[in-house]
Amino acid sequence: MSRACKGFGPWKVRQLEGGAAGKGMIVEKFSLRKEHRARTLFVIGNTLFLLFVALFVVIPVLRVIADSLDENAAVGVLRLIPEAWTVTAYRLILSQRALYRPFLISVFVTVTGTFLALSLTTMLAYGLIHKEMPGRKLFVYVILITMIFRAGLIPTYMVIRSLGILNTLLPVLMGPCVNAFYFILMMNFFRTIPRDFAEAAQVEGAGQLQIFLRIILPLAKPGLAAIGLFYAVMYWNDFFSYIIYINDSKLWNFQVILRDMVLESETAMPRLDASQTAPESLKNAVIIVAIIPVGILYPFLQKYFVKGINLGGVKG
């Protein structure tokens, strides 16, 4: 039997509502049609509600896409389809140094940062799965404590300042480069790899580094992919480190420019050449360009999350 049959059973034993427990059970005959109708109503209502929710999520994005392609963007209208199609806004992003440089910086930081973060995290995780290693627990605690207690913004800022790396990309790259959740996840992943492989390689005379690079990492590819994706999204979406550690607008990434243009719009616009496109469509196009990479990665992100590999996602 399954839930499929529920609601179709002609007979039903029901506890008397409001009656004291055990006071009495009555057997009641249900109208098959009535039950069926209630169920149908629920299904219809449910579907409509969920459709509404999906629309609620999609419409803002659709509107932004439409406006980014519209010459008369957002002039007192409710439409979701552009009135006068144009790609001027996107052309502007590609041609204006003030706009494509932040994009390149975003790409550079995302690629370099993800590589750095993956290397540190995997090395740390692989190093700490060996139970017999003296001090292993201490090191693991050192990492886990940072999950529940943080020094805070200002002390971290002052460390960065005394290292003399303010106004460089280094704090942006290194600041968030080992995430304790991803570390735990990676450690669990390495544990699933049978140790026979490493043992065999050692018998063959391979060094530990060689074993790690040639055997362990290839076997851990699914885990690497998952964590790499999440690090990549993190670096791409970062804007907080930039506004704290970097004053020089030449080093800002796309998110910061986006914030500058849309959220503090009056200040950034004059930097651009006058053009026939209304600034509105440019603002919208900048949002879309910031979304596109995430959109491309999204199917993979979803896959890994749904597979349950993503412990970091549980963090939120």
Add this chain to the structure above:
Amino acid sequence: MVWIQKNWLLRRVRGGSNLLTVVPYLKKGVERMASHRPASGTRLGRRGQEPQAASVALPAPSAGLARRIKRHWPFYLFILPGILYFIIFHYWPMYGIRIAFYDFGYFGIKEFIGLENFRELFRNIYFGRAFRNTIIISAGQSLLGICAAIVLSLLLNEVRSVGFKRSVQTIVYLPHFLSWVVVASIFTLLLSPRTGIVNNAIRLLGGKPIGFLTSEAWWRPVYFLCALWKESGWGTVVFLAALSNIDPQLYDSAWIDGAGRLAQTRYITLPSMAPIVIVVAMLHMAQFFNLFQSVFVLYNPLVYEVSDVLGTLVYRKGIQGGDFDFATAVGLFRSVISLVLVLGINWLGKRIRGESVL
């Protein structure tokens, strides 16, 4: 019955049934992590044996400490960069927290003043306001988010069409991966008094445009809306994964006992969800006082009264104002409360569920 079997199989196969096998790692801390081997990933476990740690032939436990260190020396090199990272970016700053107890000028530490900074802090009206706002905004956001996710996942769970369920799930989940800057930008444009679609509609209906983000009455509702838009999909996916792990036999026997749909939800679905809801609530609690980015991208001086939180106060005082000792004191206060909150919830969770989340 064929349909039934298919349905059952789908429940098993789809929908991230492994999530619950992952969550336990959060639960028992290091001890558990050290011993637990996930049920999945046995693809490499040949000869039907338990997959083992990928470490290389180890000496017997009885081996001397020096010998064990010597055997493991390459692994110390492996962890060196990572540990250095934690020391530089996490523990060195912790040492820097001491300036909360000092008078700190632009050129460095002047003198030890004990708790004077904290006294100043509690006298400061902006601090009180920020503290209140943090609690209201964080609590509201968590509560709304969790409730929305529970409702959405229950409703999605009732959907029979796999395609429809999948599509809705995919759509609602997407905003989770967008940055707060993007989300704030989208809503700022949508709600803009001059050009936003919402105010266009209001104008069409003959009303006056509303400055949603610059009005004290509207700011919080709009903020909650953005937070829901961004995060409710994530909770929904997490809860759905838990729902797909419920044994369908439970429903069958409940049905035979005469439980209707509502009763089944009340007595089977909700209790089965409870553990994961607690874990998610706990994660929200851990972030409770970390509220910063989301507020920072949406607020402006006109609405500080209802929107300024501890995180933004630290930023304005410290990074922008250079008042390092005061800002550090606020930060330390925030970290300590946060820590107490997490440990408290963990203790409570242990009491209620008999196991620790941390």
